[in-house]
Amino acid sequence: MRHLVSIKDLSSEEFAVLVDRAAHYKKVFKAGNLSESQKNHAKLIGKTIALVFSKRSTRTRISTEGAAAFFGAQPMFLGREDIQLGVNETFHDTTKVISSMVSCIFARVNRHSEIQQLVKHSSVPIVNSLCDKFHPLQAICDLLTIKEHLDYTKNKLKVAWIGDANNVINDMAIACLKMGIDVAISTPHGIEMDQDIIDAGLEIAKSNGTKLECTHNSIEAATNADVLVTDTFISMGEEYAKATKLKQFQGFQVNSEVCSHAKPNYKFMHCLPRHEEEVSDDIFYGEHSIVFEEAENRLYAAMAVIDVFVINKGDFSAGHDSVSN
CATH class of the missing domain: 3.40.50.1370 (Aspartate/ornithine carbamoyltransferase)
Structure with a gap:
């Protein structure tokens, strides 16, 4: 079974x-x-x-x-x-x-x-x-959405994650690397990806000819990215730490400045629910956003x-x- x-x-x-x-x-x-x-x-x-x-x-x-x-x-x-x-x-x-x-x-x-x-x-x-x-169901949905818009089977892509080290990126990073997509992860100082995820990702990247990079610089991660992704900074059950986390995540909003470093035809994704501290309105509702198609694909x-x-x-x-x- x-x-x-x-x-x-x-x-x-x-x-x-x-x-x-x-x-x-x-x-x-x-x-x-x-x-x-x-x-x-x-x-x-x-x-x-x-x-x-x-x-x-x-x-x-x-x-x-x-x-x-x-x-x-x-x-x-x-x-x-x-x-x-x-x-x-x-x-x-x-x-x-x-x-x-x-x-x-x-x-x-x-x-x-x-x-x-x-x-x-x-x-x-x-x-x-x-x-x-x-969060494996989200990873399936996300890769379907990326495939529909940019077709990773025909194009070499880079996905940039800007935000927390959480369950969504744990599965999404592995999924992207398995499908031949380079992954750049940017988290604030003091927040690191789980080592077992990094180890598994690097092993997949080595065998698939892909790249996994981790940084604390959102501009560095976004540079030449085909897809920009973020998620809530405050997960369910962490509401008690809201003030502390928002301070820690200052400078990590996905906005026009960050997106200007991505490729011209980049796509923006977010698994929802969304808050403005994570992504500005003009990006979330803008022409590059595919968040509602992503949600339907669940x-x-x-x-x-x-x-x-x-x-x-x-x-x-x-x-x-x-x-x-």
Whole structure:
């Protein structure tokens, strides 16, 4: 049984399959062909997909429930106020019970150790829908979005991340490097990427002929970049440190000055929700921004994951011939 915990756990070929499947299901969904929709809807009729969410969500909940419904499954949302997970019942007991009644568990939790416990005790695939270490669904969506606009299979690209060292860039950096994209990461002084991510990234870069650079200079990272990316400076659960973090991140807003160092046709991305301290209005809503297409692509990323890990039981080659690249 295969679980989706991080992009680091996938081969380059497996990750490419997930991006291609997402593109395929986007075409199917947009086409609105009734017979094709009915064929996909029949794949999980009578099945249930659990959404175990310890953290609130907009895009993750909508995309996961929509993807489950697309394949005919019943999505079951289980928020932290709805079940006993980690409160009056152990992770072991709750996971055993939930996994005995559903076909898959999408888990949006606090700590990476909680994902590891779910994987250890579940009898069905676990899909990491966010933890403090990784966010693989966002990486699938982001690479689909980059492929649509700049096609990394035909062009050598550079992605520049400007902001915090967090779960989003942990998976996005690995995903980009696996797909042959150079990555430059700029974080404030005192904030460093996790060493295991750097080590894994450098190993991939060496084998793929790509570059991974880390700096504390946002202009340096943005120079000649094809894609500029940022995220919230204050993650959920860190609101108590808002004043301190905003001071630490001074000078790291993505604005016209930073973007002037990128390539003329650069694209701007943000996984949302967005705050003005991270990116100025003229960039976020400007002609280079693809943030809302990026958000929509979360739906097709979830479809791809359900297809591979649930319908095809972790077999990345099953049904691959029908995928339109």
